[in-house]
Amino acid sequence: MPLANVEELVKGILTGDRRMIARAISVAENNPLEAQRLIAAVYPRTGRAHVVGLTGAGGVGKSTLAEKIIHEYRRRDKTVGVVAVDPTSPFTGGAFLGDRIRMQELTGDEGVFIRSMATRNYVGGIAKATRNAVRILDAAGKDVVLVEAVGAGQSEVEIVKVAHTVVVMHAPGLGNEIQAIKAGIMEIADIFVVNKADRENAAKTATDIQGILQLGGKEGGWKVPVLKTIALTGEGVAELVDKIGEHRQFLQSGGGTEREAMRIETELVEAVKDKVAEAVFFGLRKREKFQELLKKIIDREIDPASAADELLRKMGID
Amino acid sequence: MPMEKKIRVLIAKPGLDSHDRGAKVVARALRDAGMEVIYTGLRQTPEQIAETALQEDVDVVGLSILSGAHKTLFPKIMTLLKKKGLEDVMVFAGGIIPEEDVPELKRIGIKEIFGPGTPTERIVQYVLSNISERS
Structure with missing residues (x-):
């Protein structure tokens, strides 16, 4: 098939053409210039889907729970887009994307579109293109877009920049129970889930999380609930989907305005940074001054930060 | 900044057998090739x-x-791929496939068949050198 151009892709997205949606997500991953034109064209049609982020350490059952959440939304007649992120190897640049293993059954369902995505060394638990993939699925008319982040530690908090509702998962018996979730990931949770709730110590894990949550307390009046699920059997999933709905209500009734503004501001600042960096680096290496300063740094005549200042002054950026 | 285009590969196991060691070994070799x-x-x-x-x-x-x-499943897969507009996707196969079935499988569009014991490096090289140029 000849490659579709941006106009065709946009038309395809807006009519829900699955092939075009898939191609468009590849454009978002591979081609920043075309991706910008594409997103510019569909942007007015975004903002309708509820974006749910699912994160937590590796092995807590994210993919299994994701599958059950999607089934629950389908039972409620909602269409669902999924972006499942897995890590890229920093050594080979390759990736093994295995989240679909648990979602096989959903592949035949026309109301579900699943895309696996490698991080391509973007840090923070998602990929750089995740945000735009979400927008494409949103513009394609999906009611819910679920983002499954990379098995997370304390710093995988980028999910908060793409999701309206962040569900943080934990499971009993992972060792070093609460330490692992104290900072960072704890703070981004809108809903906490203790999965594998049939295991020993599940109740204690839930109580411990509750205890820590009470120390902080999220601003804006939303009380972060701690739910229990057994993803394998689907137990607790309906309640979780209800809670996600409640959180959406809370956001829509004004609770989310500040956060949305912050999210957009962050994205705008990042976009400016990216473009400045691109513009600067494009010409930087060609400059004589750059080579000269490189040598000076090597010879210990100047330190890197001062050299950077000098370059920026030279370029008229202070 | 320009991002690098990556080769995306689906490793799939059609049918009812439950041995995926070979599939995983190939998946890993392709991943390790970037x-x-x-x-x-x-x-x-x-x-x-x-x-x-x-x-x-x-x-x-x-x-x-x-x-x-494979004689029943592969033709179905090839037909469905075409129906979905994916005729530019390169398809290769591996596993237990008798020599006499190979010509027919190639006729329906399967590019190459790798038998048991194929070094993974050969599969990697085959994919790298036969991939069609896409965006």
Whole structure:
């Protein structure tokens, strides 16, 4: 098939053409210039889907729970887009994307579109293109877009920049129970889930999380609930989907305005940074001054930060 | 900043056999060669395989089969791929496939068949040198 151009892709997205949606997500991953034109064209049609982020350490059952959440939304007649992120190897640049293993059954369902995505060394638990993939699925008319982040530690908090509702998962018996979730990931949770709730110590894990949550307390009046699920059997999933709905209500009734503004501001600042960096680096290496300063740094005549200042002054950026 | 285009590969196991060691070894070799490999697990229907290839926008599909059902399943997969507009996707196969079935499988569009004991390096090289140029 000849490659579709941006106009065709946009038309395809807006009519829900699955092939075009898939191609468009590849454009978002591979081609920043075309991706910008594409997103510019569909942007007015975004903002309708509820974006749910699912994160937590590796092995807590994210993919299994994701599958059950999607089934629950389908039972409620909602269409669902999924972006499942897995890590890229920093050594080979390759990736093994295995989240679909648990979602096989959903592949035949026309109301579900699943895309696996490698991080391509973007840090923070998602990929750089995740945000735009979400927008494409949103513009394609999906009611819910679920983002499954990379098995997370304390710093995988980028999910908060793409999701309206962040569900943080934990499971009993992972060792070093609460330490692992104290900072960072704890703070981004809108809903906490203790999965594998049939295991020993599940109740204690839930109580411990509750205890820590009470120390902080999220601003804006939303009380972060701690739910229990057994993803394998689907137990607790309906309640979780209800809670996600409640959180959406809370956001829509004004609770989310500040956060949305912050999210957009962050994205705008990042976009400016990216473009400045691109513009600067494009010409930087060609400059004589750059080579000269490189040598000076090597010879210990100047330190890197001062050299950077000098370059920026030279370029008229202070 | 320009991002690098990655080769995306779907490694799929059609049919009912439950041995995916070979599939995983190939998946790993392709990943280690810098590709993004989507693995979907056992017992996939032709429809699931074709639809996964579509949603994941892969460049390559690798089919692994040990059950002997390739003569019924592979034509179905090839037909569905075409029906979904994926005729530019390169398809290769591996597993237990008798020599006499190879010409027919190639006729329906399967580019190459790798038998047991094929060094993974050969598969990697084959994919790298036969991949069609896409965006």
